Amino acid sequence: MYEKPTINRVDFAMASKYGSPLKTQKVRSEIDGVSVHDLVNKYGSPLFVFSERIIEEKYHEFKNAFTSRYPEVEFWWSYKTNYLDAICKIYHKLGSKAEVVSEFEYEKARRLGIEGKNIIFNGPYKPKDALKKAVEEGAKIHIDHWYEINDLEEIAEELGIEIPVAIRCNMDTGVYPQWSRFGFNIDNGEAYDAVKRIYEGKKLYLTGLHSHIGTFMLSANAYANETKKLIELKNKIEKDFGYEIEYIDVGGGFASKNRLKGVYQAPEVIVPSADEYAEAITNAIFETNKGKLPKLYLETGRALIDEAGFLLTTVFAAKRMPDGKKSYIVDAGVNLLYTAFWYNFEIALDKRYEGLNEPSQINGPLCMNIDVISENIMLPPLKRGSVLSIWPVGAYNVTQSMQFIRYRPRIILIDKNSNTHLIKEADDLNYIVEKEIIPDYLKG
Incomplete structure (x- = not known):
């Protein structure tokens, strides 16, 4: 033509x-x-x-990076990243549990055969009926706001049980803009106050701390800052309230080899490796923790599948x-x-x-x-x-x-x-x- x-x-x-x-x-x-x-x-x-081959290669790359540095590491597949049944099945077959942020994703994980105890229920919007079902099935509930504490206390009273929970935290990690919309702020004392509220309510008890500091994070040091603050909060909570924090969950957000618009260096240059992320996080635990080491949870999504x-x-x-x-x-x-x-x-x-x-x-x-x-x-x-x-x-x-x-x-x-x-x-x-x-x- x-x-x-x-x-x-x-x-x-x-x-x-x-x-x-x-x-x-x-x-x-x-x-x-x-x-x-x-x-x-x-x-x-x-x-x-x-590509199943690439999925497995990336999974083992991250798993080896963390498990070679820390004794107890668990991977929780982020459903929102890609919730195709076949993709989720591959990650569960490889050993990942499920992390969900809605009742829809929770139901999908249960449909795929994942037991409630192997599901983390995250997110700022958890309808009370979905929350109650997750509690009854033993899911790990990560509290996002004060209203959710009230909802869970009412559920605890209805069921006649004490409910194990974690709280989601936000903080300044040196990366901006901060993801301050989700959870309770550590820096201004709000997270500590939330734990105190849970302790005084006597219907819930704290087993974990969680934070997810952002998406496509190009700074491994930000994870070091996040982990240090979570561990410092853990140390204070255990001392003041007698809780034993079983795990810290550092979320996800690890970058893939994609190219952000406005960033002109190659991904191979600016994207941290799995080893760099793992080194920053695990070193921060070892350097800051007092008492028993917590389990380390990772909600890895993008870096594994992209x-x-x-x-x-x-x-x-x-x-x-x-x-x-x-x-x-x-x-x-x-x-x-x-x-x-x-x-x-x-x-x-x-x-x-x-x-x-x-x-x-x-x-x-x-x-x-x-x-x-x-x-x-x-x-x-x-x-x-x-x-x-x-x-x-x-x-x-x-x-x-x-x-x-x-x-x-x-x-x-x-x-x-x-x-x-x-x-x-x-x-x-x-x-x-x-x-x-x-x-x-x-x-x-």
Whole structure:
């Protein structure tokens, strides 16, 4: 197809040790030995793809980093990060328990066979009936606010039991903005006051302390500060109230090898390793703790799953923008990649293409101006049918994806033997309208 030629200014300062941006092409023709074209031909496009091999490698990387440094470590899979049944099953098979932040996620974990005692129930909104069920089934309740203390005391009275609980804490760890919305503040004494309130109420007793200081945390030292403050609070609580704190839960938030927008260093440079996170946290415990060592809980999500997820998308059309930039329209949009607003994903081609790269952008299929997967990317001339792979997209994109304008696609898993398995069927009209009801007066 003829296209009117244009002249675009190319900034050669973009060149690196890998060569000129005019010639550099990132190619991913297969995932775990399976051709991206074979995947699209069999399952359609767009298509989420998960690698069991990468899931296991990342899990063992983090597990070894922590268990080699600390005697009692437990991993609790963060359901909100990716609650596909097959994905959760893999983590439970590897040894992770479940961490949930809603009654929906709690029910999902129970449906997958996870006992209440192996579920942490977190979050600022726990309806009382869901809270009561979790208590009856022995789940670990992490209290977020004063109202929840009242609710739990009423449940304790109804059931005639004393309920073991933990409290969630927030604090200044040197990273801003602080996640001060959740839990009780340690720095101003609120967390201590909450423990005192629990102690005086005589219906609950404290067994754990929890904090989750943020997401995509690029500072291992922030975890050292968090852990030190949790342990200092533990020491004071045990001395003043006689509680034995069985565990501290340092949450999650460990970063993956993704690229935050506005950060120009490579992930390999700025993202701490599992060993660096583990060293910071465990050293802080050993240096600060008095008395018996607590168990260490980790609610690891993003760092374990993000790099195991790919999204395959196909070029549908191309057009020239008024500023001369080339726009490629693909069949995956921000309805599937909500995190595209925060991350510059790695985008790879299915093969090497002839021709020089030029400034381009990748737009999804939505009739929305915000549907931009990549705003500035150097790409060679691509044809309709070219397959692009977007990575890493394993964290939050599936759980936050929405049925908007386009149906959500199939999701597959590639096992360690390079066999492919459909783990979620695509949406269709029946699925979308299943819960809709037309009033009688509008029928006919």
